[in-house]
Amino acid sequence: MQNSLWLYGAEPLSLNTLSSSLNCDVCIVGGGLTGVYTAYLLAKKGVDVVLLEANSSVAFGTTAHSTGKLTPQHGTVFQQLLTTFNEDEARTYYKANVSAIEQALKHVTVDIFQRADSYLYATTEQGVDSIKKELEAYKKLGIPGVETKDTELPFEVNTALKMENTTQIHPTKFTNHFAKLAIKEGAKFFVNTRVTKLIIEENRLITESELEVSFKSIVLATHYPIEAVKGLHLAKLSIDRSYLMATKTSELLKGQYLSTDNTSRTIRTALIENQPYLIFGGSSHIAGVVQNTQTYYETLEKEMIATFDLSKPEFLWSAQDPNTADYIPYVGRISASEPRIYIATGYRKWGLSNSLVAGEIISTEITSGKHIAQHLYSPSRNLFGKTFMRMLKAIGFTVSSLAEGYLMRIEAPKCTHLGCKTQWNEGDETWDCPCHGSRYDKFGNVIEGPAVYPLKLE
Numbered sequence: 001m002q003n004s005l006w007l008y009g010a011e012p013l014s015l016n017t018l019s020s021s022l023n024c025d026v027c028i029v030g031g032g033l034t035g036v037y038t039a040y041l042l043a044k045k046g047v048d049v050v051l052l053e054a055n056s057s058v059a060f061g062t063t064a065h066s067t068g069k070l071t072p073q074h075g076t077v078f079q080q081l082l083t084t085f086n087e088d089e090a091r092t093y094y095k096a097n098v099s100a101i102e103q104a105l106k107h108v109t110v111d112i113f114q115r116a117d118s119y120l121y122a123t124t125e126q127g128v129d130s131i132k133k134e135l136e137a138y139k140k141l142g143i144p145g146v147e148t149k150d151t152e153l154p155f156e157v158n159t160a161l162k163m164e165n166t167t168q169i170h171p172t173k174f175t176n177h178f179a180k181l182a183i184k185e186g187a188k189f190f191v192n193t194r195v196t197k198l199i200i201e202e203n204r205l206i207t208e209s210e211l212e213v214s215f216k217s218i219v220l221a222t223h224y225p226i227e228a229v230k231g232l233h234l235a236k237l238s239i240d241r242s243y244l245m246a247t248k249t250s251e252l253l254k255g256q257y258l259s260t261d262n263t264s265r266t267i268r269t270a271l272i273e274n275q276p277y278l279i280f281g282g283s284s285h286i287a288g289v290v291q292n293t294q295t296y297y298e299t300l301e302k303e304m305i306a307t308f309d310l311s312k313p314e315f316l317w318s319a320q321d322p323n324t325a326d327y328i329p330y331v332g333r334i335s336a337s338e339p340r341i342y343i344a345t346g347y348r349k350w351g352l353s354n355s356l357v358a359g360e361i362i363s364t365e366i367t368s369g370k371h372i373a374q375h376l377y378s379p380s381r382n383l384f385g386k387t388f389m390r391m392l393k394a395i396g397f398t399v400s401s402l403a404e405g406y407l408m409r410i411e412a413p414k415c416t417h418l419g420c421k422t423q424w425n426e427g428d429e430t431w432d433c434p435c436h437g438s439r440y441d442k443f444g445n446v447i448e449g450p451a452v453y454p455l456k457l458e
């Protein structure tokens, strides 16, 4: 069962549940880093903001199940961006992330973040090739990075690409901190308040307990946008799931690491209640298609114990993140014809710094300003031609796994989003939907959308 290190030793915020209907200027649905940071920036500008969170506290979702690297070194993203975007656009992605991180850090106390160099490392020929290409992209874009073989890892690397002076955070404490600041600036936060229906034409939504919130604008910060809204192309998002674990160690690393080998691994340390922990992870697969997920934990556990000579992990968790076809998240006004609806999704497992960019873009758009990355991240950007093949892959996968689901999992309960057959996930004891990534606990309660209603279990 899921047991994230970031939920241990971090006091959940004590917040009220919505108990009567209300009106506001901006309603934010979702209290992960995206929703919370957007609420903070809007409240600071004097906007009347209400945030609704389905869980019993903020920062319980994907944010609390991440690795907590707050860095603009997003894997090998820059070589990938240069296949679709021009140099100015790829540079804008970098600058927007660097600037959003530094802006946010001005408002955070030093116990919540540490400076750490970010490394991509390779132990295979294919991994080296990828690092060489990324270094080329850095040179083209003027991104500071140095190639090195020197790391603190207990094994030799063939090469590594270091980006100096980046950041790592405790994601739950970081998000809670901004929630407190947002509330201090006047934002109203409600937990245990799941939104089940949007009535966009009437600028209102309905919660699970039949209360209404009327708004002028709405921000869907639900990780995967809930429900099908006009202009939202659900099939453009594919979803990847990966696995993490943490165990006690004796020393903190100075860097944070990600391998570019085909079997990618992520490594960092964190100090939790004065005890250093090693965090180790990887093993991605498309969400909702694997029953025996326990084997992913077992493989990682064996590798971690053998490589670092440490004991069995005390914390095991997994999480998923949606990907867009062109590697840039969808953030901002959903479409020109729906100026009141904003989304932020498709972070490709780099959603901590991108949540901060999202908060900046959405709060700027709502207050009629301009942000440097607004067009780049726009959900209505039209790159269909260039990304068509990649999208076809995602859509093709969804369709084939749907068919397989109907043939192979006759007994599985149907997802309450669009009726796909769910898949039982043994490792995490959840029902996972292969179509759009909804997840339910063993009792059928929604853990993750787009679904908003519980599963019907016989």
Ligand SMILES: Cc1cc2nc3c(=O)[nH]c(=O)nc-3n(C[C@H](O)[C@H](O)[C@H](O)COP(=O)(O)OP(=O)(O)OC[C@H]3O[C@@H](n4cnc5c(N)ncnc54)[C@H](O)[C@@H]3O)c2cc1C
Binding pocket: 029, 030, 031, 032, 033, 034, 035, 052, 053, 054, 055, 058, 059, 060, 061, 062, 063, 064, 065, 066, 067, 068, 069, 070, 071, 193, 194, 195, 196, 221, 222, 223, 226, 240, 241, 242, 243, 244, 318, 319, 320, 321, 344, 347, 348, 349, 350, 351, 352, 353, 354, 355, 448, 449, 452
């Ligand atoms: C394994 C893994 C490791 C990662 N590591 C990193 C990393 O090191 N660095 C990095 O930059 N990124 C990382 N990411 C990505 C990052 O964690 C996410 O992209 C980011 O946390 C998303 O934040 P969010 O606020 O959009 O979503 P979430 O944190 O999931 O928040 C969404 C919230 O919306 C709420 N919600 C959903 N539906 C409703 C509803 N109907 N009504 C009310 N509330 C609702 C949910 O309960 C949830 O609290 C990682 C991702 C994964 C999967």
